[in-house]
Amino acid sequence: MGAMTRRNLNNSPFLAAAHGRTPSRTPVWFMRQAGRSLPEYRELREGTSMLDACFKPDMLAEITMQPVRRHDVDAAILFSDIVIPLKAAGIDVEIVPGRGPVMAHAVRTPQDVRNLPVLDDDIAEVAEGIGIILDELTDSQALIGFVGAPFTLASYLVEGGPSKNHERTKSLMHSDPDTWHLLMEKITPTVTRFLQTQISAGIDAMQLFDSWAGYLTERDYREFVLPYSQRILESVDGEIPRIHFGVGTGELLGAMSQAGSEVMGVDWRVPMDSAAERIHNAVGPRVLQGNLDPAILSSGEQAMTREITRIKGEAADAIAAGHATGHIFNLGHGVLPNTAPEDITKAVELIHSVDTGAVAAPEKR
Numbered sequence: 001m002g003a004m005t006r007r008n009l010n011n012s013p014f015l016a017a018a019h020g021r022t023p024s025r026t027p028v029w030f031m032r033q034a035g036r037s038l039p040e041y042r043e044l045r046e047g048t049s050m051l052d053a054c055f056k057p058d059m060l061a062e063i064t065m066q067p068v069r070r071h072d073v074d075a076a077i078l079f080s081d082i083v084i085p086l087k088a089a090g091i092d093v094e095i096v097p098g099r100g101p102v103m104a105h106a107v108r109t110p111q112d113v114r115n116l117p118v119l120d121d122d123i124a125e126v127a128e129g130i131g132i133i134l135d136e137l138t139d140s141q142a143l144i145g146f147v148g149a150p151f152t153l154a155s156y157l158v159e160g161g162p163s164k165n166h167e168r169t170k171s172l173m174h175s176d177p178d179t180w181h182l183l184m185e186k187i188t189p190t191v192t193r194f195l196q197t198q199i200s201a202g203i204d205a206m207q208l209f210d211s212w213a214g215y216l217t218e219r220d221y222r223e224f225v226l227p228y229s230q231r232i233l234e235s236v237d238g239e240i241p242r243i244h245f246g247v248g249t250g251e252l253l254g255a256m257s258q259a260g261s262e263v264m265g266v267d268w269r270v271p272m273d274s275a276a277e278r279i280h281n282a283v284g285p286r287v288l289q290g291n292l293d294p295a296i297l298s299s300g301e302q303a304m305t306r307e308i309t310r311i312k313g314e315a316a317d318a319i320a321a322g323h324a325t326g327h328i329f330n331l332g333h334g335v336l337p338n339t340a341p342e343d344i345t346k347a348v349e350l351i352h353s354v355d356t357g358a359v360a361a362p363e364k365r
């Protein structure tokens with residue numbers, strides 16, 4: 001790694017919490033805070049495909065900033081997609097509106113896997129976009145970069161697109177483990193390379209999205225997935241705080257936390273205090289991120305207040321019990337496209353102001 005100077009964000013509640021220190025207010029950002037819920041996004045994107053937008057520095061920077069300006073969230077998340085490094089490596093992928101990433105050729109045979117290109121260069125457009133974003137953020141606002149985990153990317157490659165049951169992916173894993181491991185060996189360096197681009201460009205934190213890991217048994221997760229996610233997280237150990245998240249991963253929280261991250265994302269199905277216990281039992285106390293059900297954003301102020309209070313209370317209990325070292329508020333998965341922007345702004349305001357009668361993180365580190 002070169003000796004670039006990372007931003008020194010002493011006033012960032014997000015970074016304070018990510019480091020296990022006491023933040024000046026409960027930090028919050030939302031997965032999918034940029035995108036279709038915002039009219040200014042739909043306007044800007046008009047006539048530009050999703051993938052093209054991700055390779056235009058000015059546009060990706062502007063889309064990244066839109067939710068920060070509108071909602072007063074404590075972190076921006078880079079506007080990109082998990083398939084961007086695959087595209088940059090030369091894989092023929094398109095993002096089909098209303099559907100998601102679709103591959104021109106599904107990857108199914110050993111020969112398909114051997115033919116997969118590997119990314120071995122920076123993605124200059126993304127690095128340039130990150131530079132623009134960092135110039136615009138204040139020193140209390142962090143920039144989160146992200147990559148997709150090898151399993152979730154493998155699912156898109158093997159299924160050829162979005163999938164309900166991930167059955168071909170699991171079949172490959174079990175019927176031809178050698179080819180599976182070869183596939184993971186091809187994807188992992190591509191992901192690591194893209195992460196390196198983002199790190200060199202100056203992101204303040206990163207999230208590893210293993211969105212579909214929750215479809216696996218713990219046993220399969222440990223054998224076929226965990227080692228590769230571990231490798232990616234290890235590649236940035238000590239550089240910036242790392243967040244690890246998947247959907248429906250209540251049963252995997254222990255195993256996933258062993259991949260190595262300062263922060264564990266929790267989906268909405270598991271109460272924060274139970275999640276903390278599972279993580280604590282596996283690796284010791286970590287920072288929690290989550291876990292409001294995205295549907296609650298559209299359920300009115302009363303429901304929002306009740307659920308936000310409950311979640312902040314559960315996180316405070318986990319911290320008080322020594323099972324967690326902090327809490328970053330988020331949703332249990334991404335903002336739903338039909339969510340009204342005003343409801344998102346309201347939620348942020350409530351998250352910043354609702355008082356649970358708690359709680360400073362214990363001073364020990």
Ligand code: 1CP
Pocket residue numbers: 030031032033034035036050077078079080081082083095096097098099100101146152161162163209211334
């Ligand atoms: O605001 C943000 O959170 C940043 C934007 C972001 C992120 C973090 C986008 C833009 N994509 C992602 C990551 C991503 N992409 C994930 C992991 C996060 C998650 O679990 O939601 C996944 C699984 C994808 C794959 C993907 N890309 C899907 C899901 C399809 C499926 O299998 O169900 C979709 C719909 C896309 C396209 C996409 N990516 C991003 C946006 C705004 C869109 C919609 C594009 C459009 O405007 O049509």
